[in-house]
Amino acid sequence: MATTTTSMDQVLERVRANEQAGIQRLLDWLRIPSVSTDQAFKGDVRKAAQWCADRLKEAGIDASLKETGTKDKPGHPIVWAQHPGPKGYTGPHILFYGHYDVQPPDPLNLWKSPPFEPVILPADGKGDVPQERIVARGAVDDKGQVATFLEAARAWHETANEIPCKMTIIIEGEEESGSANLERFCNENKSALEQCDICVISDTGMLGRGKPAITSGVRGLAYTEIKLHAADQDLHSGMWGGRCPNPINELAKVIAQLWDKDRRVTIPGFYDDVQDVPQADRDAWAPIARDYPKMLEKIGMGSDANVGEKGFNALEREWIRPTCDCNGIYGGYMGEGAKTVIPAWAGAKVSFRLVANQDPAKITKLFRTWLDDHTPPGCRWEFHDHGGGFPGNVASQSPYMQAAMRALGTAGGGADPAIIRTGGSIPVVGMLKGDFGLDTLLVGFGLDDDRVHSPNEKFELDCYRLGCRTHVALMDELARMKP
Numbered sequence: 001m002a003t004t005t006t007s008m009d010q011v012l013e014r015v016r017a018n019e020q021a022g023i024q025r026l027l028d029w030l031r032i033p034s035v036s037t038d039q040a041f042k043g044d045v046r047k048a049a050q051w052c053a054d055r056l057k058e059a060g061i062d063a064s065l066k067e068t069g070t071k072d073k074p075g076h077p078i079v080w081a082q083h084p085g086p087k088g089y090t091g092p093h094i095l096f097y098g099h100y101d102v103q104p105p106d107p108l109n110l111w112k113s114p115p116f117e118p119v120i121l122p123a124d125g126k127g128d129v130p131q132e133r134i135v136a137r138g139a140v141d142d143k144g145q146v147a148t149f150l151e152a153a154r155a156w157h158e159t160a161n162e163i164p165c166k167m168t169i170i171i172e173g174e175e176e177s178g179s180a181n182l183e184r185f186c187n188e189n190k191s192a193l194e195q196c197d198i199c200v201i202s203d204t205g206m207l208g209r210g211k212p213a214i215t216s217g218v219r220g221l222a223y224t225e226i227k228l229h230a231a232d233q234d235l236h237s238g239m240w241g242g243r244c245p246n247p248i249n250e251l252a253k254v255i256a257q258l259w260d261k262d263r264r265v266t267i268p269g270f271y272d273d274v275q276d277v278p279q280a281d282r283d284a285w286a287p288i289a290r291d292y293p294k295m296l297e298k299i300g301m302g303s304d305a306n307v308g309e310k311g312f313n314a315l316e317r318e319w320i321r322p323t324c325d326c327n328g329i330y331g332g333y334m335g336e337g338a339k340t341v342i343p344a345w346a347g348a349k350v351s352f353r354l355v356a357n358q359d360p361a362k363i364t365k366l367f368r369t370w371l372d373d374h375t376p377p378g379c380r381w382e383f384h385d386h387g388g389g390f391p392g393n394v395a396s397q398s399p400y401m402q403a404a405m406r407a408l409g410t411a412g413g414g415a416d417p418a419i420i421r422t423g424g425s426i427p428v429v430g431m432l433k434g435d436f437g438l439d440t441l442l443v444g445f446g447l448d449d450d451r452v453h454s455p456n457e458k459f460e461l462d463c464y465r466l467g468c469r470t471h472v473a474l475m476d477e478l479a480r481m482k483p
Ligand SMILES: [Zn+2]
Pocket: 099, 141, 142, 175, 203
């Protein structure tokens, strides 16, 4: 194998030497307005895909565009590439996922320079303010971050004439418009994806400037809609009130029973599969500076609003605990003024954020059983499953996580990267976990003030450099592992 420490240093040196050319390449990519949600940009979206495939080919990786969707409803192409790794390779098979499409640039009048005419702006000053940066739509989400991977691959190819690991690469063109065709595409390429051992994605952020982080967990989701039916018609509340069930009253009572006094979800079995998080991980998050009173104040509440499941602090409740929320409730008379009606039915949307190792289908089933056990007299349920996704989580002690930590350490000059999580859900992570059992390392280089999806989106060059160096080191680290 060509992956000795010396050669990795050479590759890092090559990345440095290529830096200006690499940035120019990224600017070229950013000039292509690959807005996936708007059919007017269809040709540009394809152009951006081809651009990416061409850069992979230059790095010695066999890449092509794969069509997606159906005849009636064609999708945007996926950049698909596979690389066998060096001769006699015995390490893990890596899946790299990214996306080349971007959000629409609107509102255009708020951009200080045109969104598809990238510019490089100098640092704003000292301290924690924007540093030298590329400003353009897609600068950080996700072309700029994918470019760091492309440059790392190029540097390996140019230095060692080899990419050190076996890889499958998917660069999608519909992430910003809902990834409508990704799951089908992945299932069509099931045999390749089932051989992958770990997925790497660079589409998230760091803790702050100079504070690299790996996002080790995302929450899953189970989304349901329920309707409680009573009479077969709306009724007069004077004649029927107090004589038969009012589905709004009854639905409200049922929903209120979803939590106990400790704000724990009462559905039997709900917590059965929840993985305990090691105390060491929880301790490691303690120093993460987050001003929760301030965050509450920003949304119009006092610190007495810091409520949630007993026994866990706000950060833990967001990152490692499952939740249940009623997202909508409706029924009865909702027009102007008074109408004394007892409605025939009432509905609610109820969803669950899930953590490892909860299964969305199982949670939905438990909820349905619980509802049946709580059916108010004379009423019946109508139940809709709106789907969801699996949670994803890579343990901090996992060898893949350790490899990523070392890579970030090497790339960032030894600064200890943080292992963080997010309370949100990243659909591709849940899909890869649910369909292929694949865990994902979210190694991202964005910053909180990058204006993702907003006017004047930026990617700071220090973050770009860290990304390129990290991907060089990560390929080396992963190649040394046993799958
Ligand atoms: Zn993105």
